[in-house]
Amino acid sequence: MIEFKHVRKAFGRRVVLDDLDLVIPPGKITFIIGKSGEGKSVTIKNLMGLMHPDAGQIIVDGEDITRLDEEKLQVYRRKFGMLFQNAALFDSMSVGENVIFPLREHTRLPLPAMLERVEEVLTMVGLPGIQHKFPTELSTGEKKRVGLARALVTKPKFILYDEPTTGMDPLVSEMIDGLIVQVNRDVPGVSSIVISHDLKAALATAENIVMLYHGRVTLAGSPKDFRESKDPVVRQFFSGSVEGPMEFL
Amino acid sequence: MVMRTAELAVKWLGLETTERLVEIGKFFVYVGDVLNQSVRKPMRTSLVFQQLEFIGNQSLNIILITGFFTGAVFGLQIGGIFQIFKAEGLMGAATAKALTRELAPLMTGFLISGRVGSSMTAELATMRVSEQIDAMEAMGVDPVNYLVVPRFLASLAMIPLLCVVFIFIGIIGAYMTGVGIFRVDVGIFIEKMTQIVNMTDIWNGLQKAAIFAVLISLIACHYGLRASGGAKGVGIATTNSVVVSLLAILCCDVVITYVQVKF
Numbered sequence: 212m213i214e215f216k217h218v219r220k221a222f223g224r225r226v227v228l229d230d231l232d233l234v235i236p237p238g239k240i241t242f243i244i245g246k247s248g249e250g251k252s253v254t255i256k257n258l259m260g261l262m263h264p265d266a267g268q269i270i271v272d273g274e275d276i277t278r279l280d281e282e283k284l285q286v287y288r289r290k291f292g293m294l295f296q297n298a299a300l301f302d303s304m305s306v307g308e309n310v311i312f313p314l315r316e317h318t319r320l321p322l323p324a325m326l327e328r329v330e331e332v333l334t335m336v337g338l339p340g341i342q343h344k345f346p347t348e349l350s351t352g353e354k355k356r357v358g359l360a361r362a363l364v365t366k367p368k369f370i371l372y373d374e375p376t377t378g379m380d381p382l383v384s385e386m387i388d389g390l391i392v393q394v395n396r397d398v399p400g401v402s403s404i405v406i407s408h409d410l411k412a413a414l415a416t417a418e419n420i421v422m423l424y425h426g427r428v429t430l431a432g433s434p435k436d437f438r439e440s441k442d443p444v445v446r447q448f449f450s451g452s453v454e455g456p457m458e459f460l
Numbered sequence: 461m462v463m464r465t466a467e468l469a470v471k472w473l474g475l476e477t478t479e480r481l482v483e484i485g486k487f488f489v490y491v492g493d494v495l496n497q498s499v500r501k502p503m504r505t506s507l508v509f510q511q512l513e514f515i516g517n518q519s520l521n522i523i524l525i526t527g528f529f530t531g532a533v534f535g536l537q538i539g540g541i542f543q544i545f546k547a548e549g550l551m552g553a554a555t556a557k558a559l560t561r562e563l564a565p566l567m568t569g570f571l572i573s574g575r576v577g578s579s580m581t582a583e584l585a586t587m588r589v590s591e592q593i594d595a596m597e598a599m600g601v602d603p604v605n606y607l608v609v610p611r612f613l614a615s616l617a618m619i620p621l622l623c624v625v626f627i628f629i630g631i632i633g634a635y636m637t638g639v640g641i642f643r644v645d646v647g648i649f650i651e652k653m654t655q656i657v658n659m660t661d662i663w664n665g666l667q668k669a670a671i672f673a674v675l676i677s678l679i680a681c682h683y684g685l686r687a688s689g690g691a692k693g694v695g696i697a698t699t700n701s702v703v704v705s706l707l708a709i710l711c712c713d714v715v716i717t718y719v720q721v722k723f
């Protein structure tokens with residue numbers, strides 16, 4: 212269970228999160244949607260303690276993580292696996308070294324067990340046997356999938372996806388959406404949090420959707436709630452129209 | 461109107477200075493963090509060795525070439541002056557003294573900050589702007605511990621060593637000009653040198669090299685970690701890092717030399 216209470220975050224004068232209240236239920240796939248620059252990435256960076264809110268609390272499993280010091284945060288972050296917007300693979304390391312990295316850092320498994328686990332997660336994302344390749348040799352879609360393998364390898368409790376399908380071709384997008392569902396189903400107790408501006412994918416994949424607008428939650432609910440919503444901002448997001456309350460830069 | 465402008469200017473300057481002070485404060489917090497983590501576990505020995513290899517490998521050739529020519533040219537200049545007083549025999553000693561106390565550590569510091577410092581900054585800055593450092597933090601690994609500490613320790617070990625190489629090869633350069641051009645007797649060259657250059661000189665030179673190593677690696681990594689804004693940000697961080705570390709080396713050199721000479 213993750214709860215944001217009155218979270219505020221500004222960069223200089225630009226207020227990105229403004230008194231944000233947000234609840235993410237456990238065990239489900241939650242999509243956080245909003246148009247570009249609305250503060251979705253900032254939201255999850257705050258959640259992982261990579262950024263610190265100016266005010267408010269972020270409560271994860273009953274613990275206010277805004278009070279943790281850097282050392283405690285490092286332990287706290289092990290609950291999460293994160294797939295970054297551009298995969299963020301270490302390009303000085305091979306795929307195998309990338310995926311084994313969190314295991315090496317945080318577990319005392321014997322090496323053969325680690326290697327086996329690496330192969331297992333790479334197979335899960337549909338890329339078995341590419342351990343020796345380097346990130347520069349991979350396509351964007353492959354990088355994302357390796358990034359997902361790296362996020363999954365330590366069996367985290369929460370998996371965060373930052374725009375997992377942005378810039379992907381439809382087939383890869385569908386595959387990744389499928390992977391999100393598969394992971395959430397196959398790994399017991401895991402919660403998936405997906406950042407996206409793709410409302411269609413959200414409606415197809417999510418069990419719970421939170422929509423951010425002007426630093427607050429406009430609407431939170433099931434895909435059904437969203438389909439039936441009369442909120443003009445939600446309607447505009449649905450239609451993708453320029454007409455409406457939402458302004459475009 | 462004038463009042464208003466003045467008021468705004470003061471406000472802006474105040475903001476600037478506060479921001480500067482905050483920046484400097486952050487730098488010292490970071491330095492404390494690096495020093496603290498350098499003596500704490502986990503020791504990342506393999507990463508330290510990787511960096512030792514990198515620093516040594518990148519710099520050995522340039523150190524050899526620059527060292528040789530610095531020694532040779534300094535020997536020529538000094539030899540020319542000493543010749544007037546018929547004291548060419550002392551040119552080796554004078555060159556060696558200058559090399560150990562000043563030229564070798566300073567030139568090594570400059571060369572390393574240009575070659576190694578810049579590439580450290582560029583590497584870390586690229587990792588920063590492509591979210592690799594965020595990813596590392598997200599996986600619960602402290603980038604200071606994983607990236608900065610090995611670079612810091614390896615610099616601290618390798619740069620004094622390179623300084624010694626510089627001194628050695630510089631003396632060979634001076635020897636070549638001394639014996640080749642000024643016809644100094646080999647025995648006298650060596651005798652005068654060992655008479656005038658003592659352990660204190662070498663120790664003082666190594667102190668400088670070690671302090672420059674600390675400056676170069678800390679500044680380079682600091683600018684790398686704090687880079688932002690894509691490829692352009694990497695370029696800016698790299699330039700700033702080299703300029704600042706050269707200035708820091710020069711300033712510290714004055715202070716260290718003063719302390720060494722006075723006390």
Ligand SMILES: Nc1ncnc2c1ncn2[C@@H]1O[C@H](COP(=O)(O)OP(=O)(O)OP(=O)(O)O)[C@@H](O)[C@H]1O
Pocket residue numbers: 222225227245246247248249250251252253254374408
């Ligand atoms: N480190 C930072 N420093 C200053 N401003 C920032 C920083 N990170 C984000 N911002 C600002 O915060 C706002 C929200 O950024 P964020 O990356 O969260 O958007 P987003 O919703 O993830 O958009 P996208 O869909 O394009 O990824 C933007 O206006 C951005 O300029």
Ligand SMILES: [Mg+2]
Pocket residue numbers: 251252253296373374
């Ligand atoms: Mg984003």
